[in-house]
Amino acid sequence: MKPTDIRDPDYFHKVVDCQWACPAHTPVPEYIRLIAAGRYDDAYMVNWKSNIFPGILGRTCDRPCEPACRRGRVDEEPVAICRLKRVAADNKGDVHRLMPQGPFASNGKRVAIVGAGPAGLGVARDLVPAGYQVTVFDSAPKGGGFIRSQIPKFRLPDSVIDEEVGYITDLGVETRYNSYISSLKGLMDDGYDAVFVASGAPRGRELDVPGRQDSAANIHIGIDWLSSVSFGHITSIGKRVIVLGGGNTAMDCCRSARRLGGTEVKVIVRSGFEEMKASPWEKEDAIHEDIPIINFLVPKEVIHKHGKIVGMSFDKVEATYDEKGRRSLIPTGAIVQYACDDVLVAIGQENAFPWIEQDIGIAFDRWGMPKVDPVTFQSTNPKVFFGGDAAFGPKNIIWAVSNAHQAAISIDRFCQGQDINDRPPPGVTLASQKMGIHEWSYDNDVSIDLRFKVPHRDKEVSLVDIKTEVELGFDQVLGFKEAQRCLNCDVQTVFAPKLCIECDACVDICPVDCITFTEDGEEAELRGRLNAPADNISQDIYVSDGLKTGRIMAKDEDVCLHCGLCAERCPTGAWDMQRFLLDMAQVNPVPAKVEALA
Amino acid sequence: MTFLPKPKLHHPKLAENGLGFTRRDYEGSISTLCAGCGHDSISAAIIHACFELDLPPHRIAKLSGIGCSSKTPTYFLGNSHGFNSVHGRMPSVLTGANLANRDLIYLGVSGDGDSASIGFGQFAHSIRRGVNMTYIVENNGVYGLTKGQFSATADKGAKSKKGVANNDEAIDLVAVALQLGATYVGRSFSGDKAQLIPLIKGALAHKGAAFIDCLSPCVTFNNHEGSTKSFDYVREHNAAVNFLDVIEGREEITADYPAGSVEIVRQHDGSLLKLRKLANDYDATDRIAAMNFLQQHHARGEIVTGLLYVDGESGDMHDLLGTAQHPLNGMNDDMLCPGSAALEKLNASLR
Numbered sequence: 001m002k003p004t005d006i007r008d009p010d011y012f013h014k015v016v017d018c019q020w021a022c023p024a025h026t027p028v029p030e031y032i033r034l035i036a037a038g039r040y041d042d043a044y045m046v047n048w049k050s051n052i053f054p055g056i057l058g059r060t061c062d063r064p065c066e067p068a069c070r071r072g073r074v075d076e077e078p079v080a081i082c083r084l085k086r087v088a089a090d091n092k093g094d095v096h097r098l099m100p101q102g103p104f105a106s107n108g109k110r111v112a113i114v115g116a117g118p119a120g121l122g123v124a125r126d127l128v129p130a131g132y133q134v135t136v137f138d139s140a141p142k143g144g145g146f147i148r149s150q151i152p153k154f155r156l157p158d159s160v161i162d163e164e165v166g167y168i169t170d171l172g173v174e175t176r177y178n179s180y181i182s183s184l185k186g187l188m189d190d191g192y193d194a195v196f197v198a199s200g201a202p203r204g205r206e207l208d209v210p211g212r213q214d215s216a217a218n219i220h221i222g223i224d225w226l227s228s229v230s231f232g233h234i235t236s237i238g239k240r241v242i243v244l245g246g247g248n249t250a251m252d253c254c255r256s257a258r259r260l261g262g263t264e265v266k267v268i269v270r271s272g273f274e275e276m277k278a279s280p281w282e283k284e285d286a287i288h289e290d291i292p293i294i295n296f297l298v299p300k301e302v303i304h305k306h307g308k309i310v311g312m313s314f315d316k317v318e319a320t321y322d323e324k325g326r327r328s329l330i331p332t333g334a335i336v337q338y339a340c341d342d343v344l345v346a347i348g349q350e351n352a353f354p355w356i357e358q359d360i361g362i363a364f365d366r367w368g369m370p371k372v373d374p375v376t377f378q379s380t381n382p383k384v385f386f387g388g389d390a391a392f393g394p395k396n397i398i399w400a401v402s403n404a405h406q407a408a409i410s411i412d413r414f415c416q417g418q419d420i421n422d423r424p425p426p427g428v429t430l431a432s433q434k435m436g437i438h439e440w441s442y443d444n445d446v447s448i449d450l451r452f453k454v455p456h457r458d459k460e461v462s463l464v465d466i467k468t469e470v471e472l473g474f475d476q477v478l479g480f481k482e483a484q485r486c487l488n489c490d491v492q493t494v495f496a497p498k499l500c501i502e503c504d505a506c507v508d509i510c511p512v513d514c515i516t517f518t519e520d521g522e523e524a525e526l527r528g529r530l531n532a533p534a535d536n537i538s539q540d541i542y543v544s545d546g547l548k549t550g551r552i553m554a555k556d557e558d559v560c561l562h563c564g565l566c567a568e569r570c571p572t573g574a575w576d577m578q579r580f581l582l583d584m585a586q587v588n589p590v591p592a593k594v595e596a597l598a
Numbered sequence: 599m600t601f602l603p604k605p606k607l608h609h610p611k612l613a614e615n616g617l618g619f620t621r622r623d624y625e626g627s628i629s630t631l632c633a634g635c636g637h638d639s640i641s642a643a644i645i646h647a648c649f650e651l652d653l654p655p656h657r658i659a660k661l662s663g664i665g666c667s668s669k670t671p672t673y674f675l676g677n678s679h680g681f682n683s684v685h686g687r688m689p690s691v692l693t694g695a696n697l698a699n700r701d702l703i704y705l706g707v708s709g710d711g712d713s714a715s716i717g718f719g720q721f722a723h724s725i726r727r728g729v730n731m732t733y734i735v736e737n738n739g740v741y742g743l744t745k746g747q748f749s750a751t752a753d754k755g756a757k758s759k760k761g762v763a764n765n766d767e768a769i770d771l772v773a774v775a776l777q778l779g780a781t782y783v784g785r786s787f788s789g790d791k792a793q794l795i796p797l798i799k800g801a802l803a804h805k806g807a808a809f810i811d812c813l814s815p816c817v818t819f820n821n822h823e824g825s826t827k828s829f830d831y832v833r834e835h836n837a838a839v840n841f842l843d844v845i846e847g848r849e850e851i852t853a854d855y856p857a858g859s860v861e862i863v864r865q866h867d868g869s870l871l872k873l874r875k876l877a878n879d880y881d882a883t884d885r886i887a888a889m890n891f892l893q894q895h896h897a898r899g900e901i902v903t904g905l906l907y908v909d910g911e912s913g914d915m916h917d918l919l920g921t922a923q924h925p926l927n928g929m930n931d932d933m934l935c936p937g938s939a940a941l942e943k944l945n946a947s948l949r
């Protein structure tokens with residue numbers, strides 16, 4: 001096999017599974033260690049720099065990092081990475097002082113941003129400290145986008161949004177709320193150097209069944225209804241509520257309905273329970289609030305009497321799979337009916353750009369989506385960039401943030417006349433953690449605690465008021481214990497073949513049988529004859545030659561606990577534990593005052 | 599300085615043996631030997647061997663003397679019986695324990711100082727009595743625990759870490775064991791588990807005195823230029839005569855091997871030892887030839903390793919003494935004291 005090139009930043013980055021999986025590449029283990037050390041301000045700032053909304057994401061992130069977490073492969077469940085962010089946010093002091101302090105010297109360039117959601121605010125945060133004059137337009141009365149209008153307050157209180165949106169606007173962003181942009185052409189005529197479109201995916205998909213129009217007063221489009229609830233325009237709903245759809249919007253609808261007077265709320269889904277789009281924890285929370293989820297029912301008709309809704313009927317279906325494993329839902333012939341007072345339709349979300357003219361050089365594909373470069377986020381009009389849900393359809397906050405950083409880099413390079421396809425590399429440091437023979441500057445003792453549960457407020461209390469937050473968050477003690485479950489995957493095992501005397505000490509001590517000294521071979525064959533089966537091919541084998549006996553050292557990164565015992569046992573220091581810190585490139589990197597974890 | 603225990607978390611695909619144990623269940627507490635010590639690799643090999651043989655940990659007794667090597671039983675088989683004797687006395691304690699309870703599996707672990715100096719006589723007598731045991735000497739050519747003085751297995755001319763040559767003739771424990779009638783004799787190297795693990799398995803399955811001399815570099819006091827027990831020296835001078843597979847159960851060997859390339863030895867317990875020959879014409883069942891071979895190669899400066907001698911028909915001390923099948927420690931008063939009538943009968947037979 002080809003010896004591993006550990007100078008390629010991607011190699012060790014991939015080993016930090018959570019950071020690699022995080023769309024914004026947040027240095028997760030770094031902030032988790034800071035939490036364990038009680039350094040909440042610093043932990044917050046590590047997050048703030050990468051993902052901009054630690055308090056918001058610590059409650060709402062889709063957490064692609066957690067399924068990736070190495071802990072999940074050696075233990076029952078991954079580290080509660082997401083909820084640890086909230087520990088940093090809840091316990092920090094004044095972090096304002098650690099953020100870039102304006103006013104910033106102007107570089108004379110003006111950028112307009114349409115939409116004050118995470119994508120729009122993200123670009124503003126990155127550009128303002130670099131001297132750009134940034135104006136953000138939003139039709140809503142406050143900043144936050146869907147974070148503010150869609151996510152129910154019992155999951156995310158307004159105070160957290162106000163605080164974190166405030167950190168950005170305080171940098172010196174010009175905000176124009178209550179300002180709907182009805183013409184992009186008009187906006188561009190104002191002479192901006194660049195425009196960033198972050199208008200989201202604002203249209204809820206319609207329900208198209210007989211009886212829909214006759215009962216219009218009691219059938220609501222989920223995202224419109226949720227935003228009316230958020231802004232206080234809607235404060236009640238009927239007792240019996242049917243929620244259609246199996247995604248996170250449906251979960252937010254049903255749980256909101258439970259708080260606004262719905263006593264018999266049920267979720268009805270076409271697909272099976274497992275295939276539902278909602279995250280497992282969202283489904284769990286709904287079920288916990290006595291909301292049944294009924295699967296394999298396809299809406300057939302809205303039943304109404306005297307212009308008033310009575311209930312809905314559904315075709316019962318069953319899933320069948322063809323030889324390619326493709327699913328189809330076949331009607332069983334049975335029809336099921338449920339009585340209801342209101343229906344919430346949460347069956348999907350779409351993009352809509354009625355305000356973007358056809359003749360301003362912005363090409364759309366046949367699904368009505370703008371043609372956007374997936375790396376630079378530039379549209380076919382070089383001055384116009386897209387990001388977040390507006391670029392590639394509905395996703396989530398952390399993707400919007402990640403898009404924002406990349407789009408900001410592009411806008412900066414574009415405004416400075418540089419090639420936007422030339423992407424700046426990440427900053428990488430690799431530093432030994434050795435302090436003494438059995439001493440490391442990180443805590444290498446591996447906790448065997450199972451994942452801790454985030455405490456919830458009692459249902460009796462939280463169901464009464466829609467603004468009462470359900471999750472209480474980890475306190476400092478639980479936060480510490482959960483933080484200790486992190487394996488410190490960023491503290492890398494670095495091998496120096498010249499020092500190795502092939503004594504086998506590392507092989508013998510390794511608790512998960514990662515290390516093998518063996519004859520060289522092709523990867524597929526080699527994987528089969530290591531000390532433990534290396535059949536997770538998404539994980540690399542660290543290969544080193546240059547040993548005296550002519551054998552190779554092959555380490556399967558898959559389930560390494562980063563316990564450092566190999567390095568403690570090595571008589572010659574051929575193994576060393578080195579902390580790998582990868583900072584994604586950003587525009588004029590904000591000089592956040594984070595001291596490295598000593 | 600703290601020694602963290604090895605984390606309990608293990609590889610998700612960690613195998614179980616016939617008893618439902620994983621290899622990790624055969625571990626002991628964390629080693630406090632120097633990092634890189636060959637002895638730790640031998641401990642790992644013992645763990646592998648016991649796991650692979652499905653040995654019930656509570657049926658194993660591990661005994662040792664004094665020395666770094668003799669400390670190692672703490673670091674493996676944490677659920678087995680153990681006895682740490684005074685310096686050089688392991689063989690006698692083991693012999694006594696075996697007399698009292700012949701049903702346990704005995705594993706004696708010793709060092710070259712423990713067995714070739716202070717305990718030389720004890721070593722010799724346990725071998726010549728044919729005690730049913732596996733006797734492993736972790737041979738580093740020095741007294742590691744007392745900071746590296748030459749031991750009696752140090753080769754003549756070998757240099758100490760300070761550069762002083764050893765002028766005394768070395769004791770070759772393998773040669774002595776062969777001469778004293780050990781029925782299973784092997785030599786191996788801590789840095790070669792592929793060779794060592796099967797050798798230990800074969801010894802554990804062997805009935806009678808099984809002796810393994812395992813070269814085990816002392817990284818702190820005897821791994822320098824001029825040492826003949828260093829990793830580099832042993833690797834360069836290793837002359838393996840065969841490669842052993844231990845085949846449990848009575849499964850037949852069906853593969854065809856070129857004539858003379860493989861030797862099969864059936865041991866007393868039914869296990870088959872399959873020896874792939876590396877040195878042509880080496881016959882591991884011929885004791886005298888083995889002794890000659892050893893001397894010839896020693897003269898050439900080679901370290902002969904592998905399964906050097908095995909007697910498939912071997913017996914043990916209990917056979918020689920004709921003791922009862924039932925272990926002595928399990929006999930009740932009636933069995934131990936058959937009464938005056940029996941005594942009368944015995945006395946009469948002697949008159």
Ligand SMILES: Cc1cc2nc3c(=O)[nH]c(=O)nc-3n(C[C@H](O)[C@H](O)[C@H](O)COP(=O)(O)OP(=O)(O)OC[C@H]3O[C@@H](n4cnc5c(N)ncnc54)[C@H](O)[C@@H]3O)c2cc1C
Nearest residue numbers: 115117118119138139145146181199200388389395396397
């Ligand atoms: C019910 C629901 C719950 C969700 N829960 C989560 C969650 O828990 N976690 C998560 O990660 N994601 C969640 N999401 C998804 C997440 O909210 C979005 O992916 C994310 O907000 C997209 O960010 P964005 O900046 O691209 O757009 P948005 O947040 O949608 O912001 C777009 C903004 O642009 C404004 N706008 C649009 N057009 C114009 C115009 N022409 N002129 C002026 N302003 C305009 C809109 O008013 C809006 O404020 C949820 C979505 C929904 C619908």
Ligand SMILES: Cc1ncc(C[n+]2csc(CCOP(=O)(O)OP(=O)(O)O)c2C)c(N)n1
Nearest residue numbers: 665666667685709710711712740741742743
């Ligand atoms: C009766 C007695 N004499 C001397 C000693 C000192 N002593 C302790 S260990 C040792 C030598 C051990 O050498 P070896 O058996 O080769 O073990 P190693 O440490 O090399 O593994 C000696 C002489 C002792 N403990 N007891």
Ligand code: SF4
Nearest residue numbers: 018069070486487489
């Ligand atoms: S253990 Fe910690 S660092 Fe490792 S993948 Fe999980 S969260 Fe990330």
Ligand code: SF4
Nearest residue numbers: 510560561563564566
């Ligand atoms: S850090 Fe070293 S000893 Fe620990 S699991 Fe990883 S390879 Fe094994």
Ligand code: SF4
Nearest residue numbers: 500501503504506570
């Ligand atoms: S412990 Fe160190 S010297 Fe020994 S084999 Fe491992 S890397 Fe090489």
Ligand SMILES: [Mg+2]
Nearest residue numbers: 709710738740
């Ligand atoms: Mg010794």
